[in-house]
Structures are given as structure tokens and as C-alpha cells.
Amino acid sequence: MDPGSKQPNTLSVSELDRKARSVVMFLILSGIFWLLFGTLLALVASLKMHLPDWLGTAGWLTFGRVRPLHLNTMVYGWASLTGAGVALWLLSRLLKVPIMLRGYIVVAGVIWNIALLIGSIQILAGNSRGIEWLELPVATMVPILLSVIIMSASVLMMLVMRKVKQLYVSVWYLIAAFLWFPLLAVVSSLPIFDTPTVQASMNWWYAHNVLGLWFTPVGLAAAYYFIPKVLGRPIYSYGLSLLGFWGLALFYNWNGFHHLIGGPVPTWFVTISISASVMMIIPVVVVAVNHHMTVVGSFRAVINSPTLRFVVFAAMSYTFVSLQGAMQALRSANEVIHFTHFVVAHAHIGMYAFVTMMLFGACYYIIPRITMREWHSKGLIKWHFWLTAIGIVIYTVALQGIGVFQGFSMINPDVPFTDTVTMTVPYLVARSVSGFLMTAGHLIFAWLIFRMVWRPGEQPATPLVWNKIREEFAS
């Protein structure tokens, strides 16, 4: 059997897209709501870093509540919900079956949103769990976990009912992600991590694995689909892509303990983690070479596609952030940059320059195809790209630049601690400026999607993106 060839009773991609419409749009729109909410929180938190008295009188607006809520809304709201929508759409296309349990997934998504809303209020009210990435009270994590399990069940059903024999590399990533994330969520909710050191170990095991075994697989699955799809050219080496996947599957899950270098945990815990972090260079370089060799020479096709602009930016960021992470995990580097703004910026390259930009790119491809409608403005898409790309670059350069100096000052006993704080202030202002740029980008993105879904005002006269839409308009 040829791969991709039609078996009897196989739906065409446009039929699959039509069936995916309500579920995927619901998940993406929920994600965008949380993106906007989380962006607002991010701006408030960022401004507070250099205007400490601003909004400081009300308890629920203090930094210790706004900043964790920013993280949780972005992780469990924007990236997880939109990521799940993108993942289900990709699986439907690559397995050639409609998304299973569609009604249940919508119900699960509603429950997820409500649980996240209640959890957000709880965090603002001061009832946070006090563990980074896990601030949501366990009572609100459990409904989210159950929602993920419903999606995982849908994924397994799609896998069993699939109409193609061979699994594409994106499918490997996505199956693994939907197996690993529920496991992480279950373990992190167990009430056994009560001593501080064990809790810290669980904390970073969980937080790093959510990034590496949930968001990264979804992001890479999207890259492995959209790069060949937009260029109309298969991936450079399919064998390499599989090597990259199995490398991630075997090496990633020990990485988290490198956050505890110098902490009161057994040395072998940390040493294994450092080794695993360095071993991640193999799958990362493999992915980077593969993507580079596929894209090389097609720069104009990348520029001409809103999807690939974001996706290629995100793929390059993945290489950068992963190699940087492997270096940061070394004890000698870590003793300088630990507890500085360098690490904050590193996390944002991972979650923003890689995951978020990848999801933006995926949305630009998916939404016209499931709604059969056209983006209203090419110019605004370009604005969205440049505002967010320049924003995250300023963010990274400012915070990682000063982070190194901050780190060297902090380990120098001759420098008073207050100096290590005040020296960062101009760079924190630069971060707020970059935050405004990214916020503007997000508002443009939300506006584009609002115009597409609720269709106020004039509609675009000539469809641009997709031959099928063009043919429909012509007929």
C-alpha cells in the first residue's frame, strides 16, 4: 500500500477538516481567551518589577499572585488548549479519520475552562499551592487532568481506527504527548510530596517534563507537518526525524532535576539530570539539521507563507533554546546564571519563541481550512509576526544579557546584594517595552480571528490562501 493513498471509505482532507471544525475552533478560541488574559497578567507583573509600588495595595494584585497566574493561564489555558486543538487536527489529517469523541471533547473543554477560571480566582485569592507550574489547587487540577484523559482516549481511538498503516513522525510525537501528559498530571497531584526536598524534586521533574513531553512534542509535530506541507516538499530525511523522536522519548524525562543544582538533593539525581540534558543535544541537532535541509533554498516560500514565517522562527528558537539549556545544565554555567533573569528569559524562549510562535503558525494554516474563510488582512498578519518576533528578541537579549552580569555580581562577595538588583532595572524596563510589543501582536491576532469567526464588516473579495476556497468562490 502506498503511504497516503486512499483506502475505501477514507474521507478527504477537506471532509476531515469540516468534521474537525467545531472541536478545533472551540479549543483554539478558548486558548486565545487565556492568551489575552495571561498577556494582561504578564504586563502587570513585568511593570511591577520596575514600578514596585504600582497596584501594590490590593493583595490580589501583588506580584506573588499575578505572576504565578500569568504562568498558569499561559500553560494550562493558551498553550495546552490551543495545542490540544492543533494536535487533534494534525492527528485527524495524518491518520485520515475524523476526531473521535468530539462531543465529549467539547464538554471536557468546557469543564477545563471552568476549572481553570476557578483555579485562577483561587490563585488571586491567595490559595495557591505554592509550587511553580502547579499553583492551581489540586481540586482544579483534577478536572483538567480528566479532560486531558478524555482527549487521550480520543487519540487512542483515532490510532486504532486509522486508515493509514504507517505512522508519520508527527503522529509519534502526538501519541507520546497524550500518553505522557496525563501521567505527569497524575503524579504531580498525588498527596505524597510533603517534604520540601521531595516536593522540589517533583516540582522540577513535572515542570520540565510538561515543557519537554507535552508542549515540545506538539510543537515539533506541527513543524514536521507544516514545513513539508507548505513547501510541497517531503522532509529531508525521514530516518533522522525518527531518530530525533526516539532520542527525545528516551533522554528528556530526566532533565528536570538540573533545576536543583546546588540544592539538598542526592548528587546522583542531579548528575543523571545533567547527563540527560547534555544528551538532548543529539535529538535537538538531528531535528535542526532535518528542518534546515528541508527549508534551505526555499526562503521566499517561507517569507510568502504566514504559517512558515512563524513555524520556521519557532523551529530555530527550539534549536537555540535546547542547546542553551544543555549548556545551562552544566554545574559551572549554572552556578552563575541560577536565580538570575537569564533563566526567566530562557523559559520564555521555550514557551514563547518556540511553543507560542509555533501555535500561531499552526492557527494561520488551520483556521482558514476549517472555517473555509479567508484572513482579512495580509498587512495585519505581517504586523503580528514582526511585533511578536521583535518583542521576544528584545526580551531575550535584554534579560539574558543582564542575567550574566547579574549572576557574576551575585557570586561576588564584594558586591552588595542591592547592587545586583538595581543594575537590572533598565533591562526590566526593556522587558516591559517588549511586553507591549507582544501584547499588540496578540491583540492583532485576536482581532484577525474575531473578524474571521464573527465576520463583522466587509469580507475579503478575493480569497488568497487556498485553492479550494478559490475554486468555491469561482463556482
Add this chain to the structure above:
Amino acid sequence: MSAGALILVLSSLLIIGGGLSLFLWAFFSGQFDNIQRGSMLPFDEEEPAGKRTDQIFGDEEDLDQNKPYKGEEKIRGSRK
């Protein structure tokens, strides 16, 4: 070792074990029999390889023609 740390180590092994069992299943169910063929999976009759999509910022003629962009032909040629 406390119960929590033990659970963490076991969960890590479970994740690796999950990866390994996926790999063994893939190996014995013939997923790796013809690896390079897998690269054609994103394409089908409706959206075949060789056809660009999503060229929204390009000219009308860039959209669906299978012609290399300026300069691309040379680079692709040298790779073959």
C-alpha cells in the same frame, strides 16, 4: 529514599518504559520496514507533494505552481 522520591524514579522509568514499548511495538509491527516512504505521509491526491500551499504573501503565480522560486533550482539541483 522517601516514598515521594521513589515514586518520581518509578514514574520516570514508566515514561522511558512507555517510550520503549512504543518503540518495540513500532519495530515489530513493521513501522520501520520502509522508512523513507514515511516522508510522503503528509501528502495525498488532494494535496500532492510538489504543490506549495499557504503562499498568501506571494504573487498569484507562486500559489500552486510547481516551479522553483528564483535561485532555488540551483540549490535543489546541487543536492540531488
